[in-house]
Structures are given as structure tokens and as C-alpha cells.
Amino acid sequence: MIRAAVAPLAFNCVTVTVVRDGSAILLSEFGQKPINVGDVILLAANTLCGGEPEEQMTVTTICADTDYVIDQVFWQHVGQLQDRLDAQDFAATIYTEPAQILRLGEDRASALEPWLDELVALSTEHRPVENFHRLQALWFSITHVIAPLIRTSEMRLSSTQRATTWPAVPRIRRFSPLRREARRGAELLRVNTARHWSVGDLAAELHLSKSQVSRLFVDAYGKSPIAYLTMLRTERMARLIRTTDDPISMIAREVGWSDPDFAARQFRRSIGVTPRKYRSMINDHAAQMVG
The missing domain is CATH 1.10.10.60 (Homeodomain-like)
Structure with missing residues (x-):
């Protein structure tokens, strides 16, 4: 639950934040936008973002390692990609908006809540081997719902667009704000x-x-x-x-x-x-x- 303004921070990972209650003004390096319950905030790695809640809001945030995301892009498009480095360039071409608000809607967002709650619970158990397959199933269930709303393009359309992928980073690391x-x-x-x-x-x-x-x-x-x-x-x-x-x-x-x-x-x-x-x-x- 967030009750006070959050100063802009950047993380070296992809973040997916589901707004579960309340509303706020999102403050990213690409401007200010209102967010409400039912919205999903998608941020590429190294994207500055903060927010000011209107009274208070409840969110759930998923942090996805950039290596992990690129691996998924590769296997999703394996028929046309040579290797993982090719997948990195491909992702940088089509996912050009580093900060997106996906207007999922309150009904569809509420359908994600059981998966989000279980994902959080399993993550805090710190048993990655035992819970691995269930965690993957929950992640894919969530992305199956939100992925169709992610904006893509074959070329950059505006000055705010930039490549969202950054060079590969170690898989085992802390998801802490970047200085x-x-x-x-x-x-x-x-x-x-x-x-x-x-x-x-x-x-x-x-x-x-x-x-x-x-x-x-x-x-x-x-x-x-x-x-x-x-x-x-x-x-x-x-x-x-x-x-x-x-x-x-x-x-x-x-x-x-x-x-x-x-x-x-x-x-x-x-x-x-x-x-x-x-x-x-x-x-x-x-x-x-x-x-």
C-alpha cells in the first residue's frame, strides 16, 4: 500500500505493476499520466518512474530479469531468430516504448488477483527449486492477459521512443534501485x-x-x-x-x-x-x- 509520493527510481529489470486499488499520477521520464485501479504499468529496464497517490493506492509489482525476458522473446519468435543476441536486437526494434500504461480494466485486473497473490506468496517462501514450475505457470498466466495490450511497432514513431533492452546482466542479483x-x-x-x-x-x-x-x-x-x-x-x-x-x-x-x-x-x-x-x-x- 502506497500513501506518500514515490520519488522517481530506475531498476535494471523489467517491472510490471498492477494497480489493485486507488489512483495516482505517474511521473516518468516521458511525462505525467493518471493511473487508476485496473491499470498495468510496464517499465523497461533503466526507466525512471515515480508517482503521487491520491490518498492511497495498492499495487503489486513483478520484477523480471532482462535476460529472462529476452529468452522468452527468443523462444516466442524462434522460427525467425538466429540466437539470443538476435532476439535482443529484435526486441529493441519492436518494443520501443519504455514506459507504457496498459488499460486492462477493473474486471480483467481483478481476475489477475488470485495469481498475483499466489505469486507473491511463493516468492516470499524463498524455495525457487520447489516452486519453480508453479511460479512460471503463474507468470505466463498473467502475461497471457496483458501481452495483447503492449504496444509494439516496426519502427520508432516518436522522439520519446527508444530501445527498451539493455545488455545482458547476471541472472542472480538484487532488484534494487539504480543509483x-x-x-x-x-x-x-x-x-x-x-x-x-x-x-x-x-x-x-x-x-x-x-x-x-x-x-x-x-x-x-x-x-x-x-x-x-x-x-x-x-x-x-x-x-x-x-x-x-x-x-x-x-x-x-x-x-x-x-x-x-x-x-x-x-x-x-x-x-x-x-x-x-x-x-x-x-x-x-x-x-x-x-x-
């Missing part, structure tokens, strides 16, 4: 992966000490700043291999690795195959689709 510096640091690395970053460089940009930056990234993303940068470079390299015919050595330099052999080792460690093998798999898949 502003963590969001800024991740954005700096993401927009300039080719820069020869050091922890000291990033610390200077964020006006923090190197030890503070390291703790910040581990708390927010489960890995060090350099490991996070390696993840970004690997995913960008895979994307360029899929979408261009550029030599792999050139692609390695473009993402920030001057040594092609080192790039190949990092790529294989993350993806499971060498860059050349990955390109061969992509080409074979494309040939099968044409055939």
Missing part, C-alpha cells in the same frame, strides 16, 4: 565502447574514486566496469558480424579491441564460439531461410 551514477556510467560505456577505458577514466567522468566506481557497478550490474565494457563490446561485435561483411579484424578494432586474437578470445568466452564460427553459423542460417 544515478550507475546509470550514467553504463551509458558512457555503451555510447563509446571503442574508447580505451580504464576504471580511472570512468571514475573521473563520474567524479568518484576508482573503488567507489567498482563497487557501484558490482552492486548495480553484478560485474566490474571493465567486465561490463567487455560485455558491451562482445554484443556490439556480434551485431556487426551479423549485419555487415566487414573483416572480423576491422570489427574488433571498431568495438575497441586492437588485438584481433584477444578479441576472438573474449568473444568465444562470452558467446561460446569464435567470431569466424559465429559468422559461419549466421550465413548457414540465412541460407536455410532463403531455401
Whole structure:
């Protein structure tokens, strides 16, 4: 139950919030909107959002790891996607609105309540192995109802739209609010992966000490700043291999690795195959689709 204003926060996960009672004004980075009982608030990872309730309101929020969501996108569209990285790009293309209010309606929202209550109860038992299949069944029952209302598009239609998926993050981590510096640091690395970053460089940009930056990234993303940068470079390299015919050595330099052999080792460690093998798999898949 929420009785006071909630300052805008961002989480490194997808959140689904069902309004079960009351009303409020939603304050997101894309404006202010009224929400009422029967609404579902869908927020992409790293999307700032807060709210001001009118008296009080009751909500249930589900946090879904970004890896988990991308895996579902892949298996839902497995007939046209090559791999999980392909699914990440696909999701970024069609799910372009990072903050959506789904007007489910009070009747349909009330039908979700038994599933939401059971999902919460099982989650608090901290028995993920024993409750795994029931938790999955409840999640899919809920998403089956709300998914048809999620807005998608084949291209970006407005200036407020942006890709909702972010690079893969560890599966086991806390769903806690991201600090502003963590969001800024991740954005700096993401927009300039080719820069020869050091922890000291990033610390200077964020006006923090190197030890503070390291703790910040581990708390927010489960890995060090350099490991996070390696993840970004690997995913960008895979994307360029899929979408261009550029030599792999050139692609390695473009993402920030001057040594092609080192790039190949990092790529294989993350993806499971060498860059050349990955390109061969992509080409074979494309040939099968044409055939």
C-alpha cells in the first residue's frame, strides 16, 4: 500500500505493476499520466518512474530479469531468430516504448488477483527449486492477459521512443534501485565502447574514486566496469558480424579491441564460439531461410 509520493527510481529489470486499488499520477521520464485501479504499468529496464497517490493506492509489482525476458522473446519468435543476441536486437526494434500504461480494466485486473497473490506468496517462501514450475505457470498466466495490450511497432514513431533492452546482466542479483551514477556510467560505456577505458577514466567522468566506481557497478550490474565494457563490446561485435561483411579484424578494432586474437578470445568466452564460427553459423542460417 502506497500513501506518500514515490520519488522517481530506475531498476535494471523489467517491472510490471498492477494497480489493485486507488489512483495516482505517474511521473516518468516521458511525462505525467493518471493511473487508476485496473491499470498495468510496464517499465523497461533503466526507466525512471515515480508517482503521487491520491490518498492511497495498492499495487503489486513483478520484477523480471532482462535476460529472462529476452529468452522468452527468443523462444516466442524462434522460427525467425538466429540466437539470443538476435532476439535482443529484435526486441529493441519492436518494443520501443519504455514506459507504457496498459488499460486492462477493473474486471480483467481483478481476475489477475488470485495469481498475483499466489505469486507473491511463493516468492516470499524463498524455495525457487520447489516452486519453480508453479511460479512460471503463474507468470505466463498473467502475461497471457496483458501481452495483447503492449504496444509494439516496426519502427520508432516518436522522439520519446527508444530501445527498451539493455545488455545482458547476471541472472542472480538484487532488484534494487539504480543509483544515478550507475546509470550514467553504463551509458558512457555503451555510447563509446571503442574508447580505451580504464576504471580511472570512468571514475573521473563520474567524479568518484576508482573503488567507489567498482563497487557501484558490482552492486548495480553484478560485474566490474571493465567486465561490463567487455560485455558491451562482445554484443556490439556480434551485431556487426551479423549485419555487415566487414573483416572480423576491422570489427574488433571498431568495438575497441586492437588485438584481433584477444578479441576472438573474449568473444568465444562470452558467446561460446569464435567470431569466424559465429559468422559461419549466421550465413548457414540465412541460407536455410532463403531455401
